[in-house]
Amino acid sequence: MASSPSAGPASRSSSxxxxxxxxxxxxxxxxxxVEAYAAMPDVEVVALAGKEVDRLAELGAQYAVPHLLADWADLVALPDLDIVSIATPNALHHPITMAALAAGKHVFCEKPLALDTAQAREMVAAAVEHDRVLEVAFNHRRRADVQYAKRYLDEVGIGRIYHARASWKRRAGIPGLRSWFTSKRMAGGGALIDLGPHVLDSLLFLLGERKVVAVSAVAHGELGRAGYGAMDRSEQMASDTGAFEVEDLASALFRFDDGSSAAFEITWAGHTVDDEDISIELLGVDGGLRLFVPRYASDDTLRIFRDVAGRPVDIAPDVHVPGGEHPLVIAEFIEHVRSGQWQHHRGDFALHRTEVLDACYRSAAEGREIRLEP
Ligand SMILES: NC(=O)c1ccc[n+]([C@@H]2O[C@H](COP(=O)([O-])OP(=O)(O)OC[C@H]3O[C@@H](n4cnc5c(N)ncnc54)[C@H](O)[C@@H]3O)[C@@H](O)[C@H]2O)c1
Structure with a gap:
């Protein structure tokens, strides 16, 4: 059944x-x-907000955006806006989303949805209360190799998947060492909350949305504190607290509701061979599947392992990843807004991902396994 949007600025968005x-x-x-919206028919970018004055003017001119603003609150207050699209430091995701939903706007938010579970629950509840779409940018699952892996699992399968290993590991990839990315207050955490949402989202997508019921995690911030591991672009980013307050490594064991498990590890930095490597391995009773993406590789990233007539056989599907996943996610969001079926898009997927990451932080802080509320 289609939602019946309340009268207001966004009520025309289903036509x-x-x-x-x-x-x-x-x-x-x-x-x-901006680039993704501007390329879509019947979508207009009418406002842009940000602190970098020159960049704001440049983007505004490039896309002929009429309203250029320094602060998000002035953008959300614009009366004729249907959608607010959020790509700010993580700590602003919650206040901007809450204000935008209350003003009758649909919201597209960068990952992570929120700093913690309490914020995420409020955001999802607000989307329900105000009857609007709330969606999060999980673009990695849109990679062609992840999509192919899902299709293989659905159409062929590898038997019951009893364990998985998922990771994103960098050798020297702390974004903006001593910028907002490394401020606990602004980012909510480090490597885990930055890269973790993508790996967790792809993992849960491939596992058919089984629920994590318990996590046991550790977190370390040794390299960042010692001054190692910065990415090149860190110098270009504004300093916030001037301190490295977050983890550059988090490692966790997940227990799922069906008795299966996953080892999950995310690093921004490490004196080791791994350098911008994303990996998801699924171990099934009848076969295995490994997605291994070194340095954002776009070919030869997928292997499937089976036993055929008593011999091990490796399958290497010919899948090319063309890139450009963000526009796909944004196009899907616009489709959901246009559909009028807003009740299916309230940020629930993103909420579970935040619950899991939040539980990891609590587990690491308290030194014990944390069970997630059902
Ligand atoms: N989905 C992905 O693959 C992906 C990739 C990179 C970043 N991200 C996410 O995108 C978000 C932004 O990251 P980034 O790399 O673009 O950071 P960034 O520091 O480059 O940009 C942050 C922007 O927020 C603006 N901002 C800060 N305070 C503001 C305010 N009060 N009003 C208006 N604008 C304000 C800044 O001016 C800046 O333009 C983060 O949540 C990050 O996790 C997602």
Missing amino acids: PGTPLRVGVVGLGMGSVH
């Missing part, structure tokens, strides 16, 4: 052919949002 009016907050990843 096909009516241009949707978007405001984008943030000029880093936000510029990717």
Whole structure:
């Protein structure tokens, strides 16, 4: 059944052919949002907000954006906006989302949804209360190799998957060492909350959305504190607290509701061979599947392992990853807004991902296994 949107600025957003009016907050990843919206028919970027004055003017001119603003609150207050698209430091995701939903706007938010479970629950509840779409940018699952792996699992299968290993490991990849990314207050955490949402999302997607019921995790921030591991671009980013307050390594064991398990490890830095390597291995009773993406590789990233006539056989599907996953996710979000079926898109997927990451932080802080509330 279609939702019946309340009268208000966003009530026209389910009518096909009516241009949707978007405001984008943030000029880093936000510029990717602007480009994606601007390329879509019947979608207009009418407002842009960000602190970098020159970049704001440049993007505004490039995409002919009429409203250029320094602060998100002025953007959310614009009366004729249907959508607010958020690409700000993580700590602003919650206040901007809450204000935008209350003002009747649909929200597309960068990962992570929120700093913690309490915030995420409020955001999902607000999407329900105000009857609007809330969606999060999980673009990695849109990679062609992840999509193919899912299709293989659905159509062929590898038997019951009893264990998985998932990781994103960098050798020297702390984004903006001593910027907002390394501020506990602004980012909510380090490597785990930054890269973890993508790996966790792809893992849960491939596992058919089985639920994590318990986590046991550790977190370390040794390299960042010692001054190692910065990415090149860190110098270009504004300093916030001037301190490294977060983890550069987190490692966890997940227990799922069906008795299966996963080892999960995320690092921004490490004196080791791994250098921008993303890996998801699924171990099934009748076969295995390994996605291994070194340095954002776009070919030869997938292997399937089976026993055929008593001999081990490796399958290497010919899948090319063309890239450009963000526009796909944004196009899907626009489709959901247009569908009027808003009740299916309230950020629930993202909520479980935040619950799991939040439980990891609590487990690491308290030194014990944390069970998630059912
Ligand atoms: N999905 C992905 O693959 C992906 C990739 C990179 C970053 N991200 C996410 O995107 C978000 C932004 O990351 P980034 O790399 O673009 O960071 P960034 O530091 O490059 O950009 C943050 C932007 O927020 C703006 N901002 C800060 N305070 C503001 C305010 N009060 N009002 C208006 N604008 C304000 C800044 O001016 C800046 O333009 C983060 O949540 C990050 O996790 C997602």
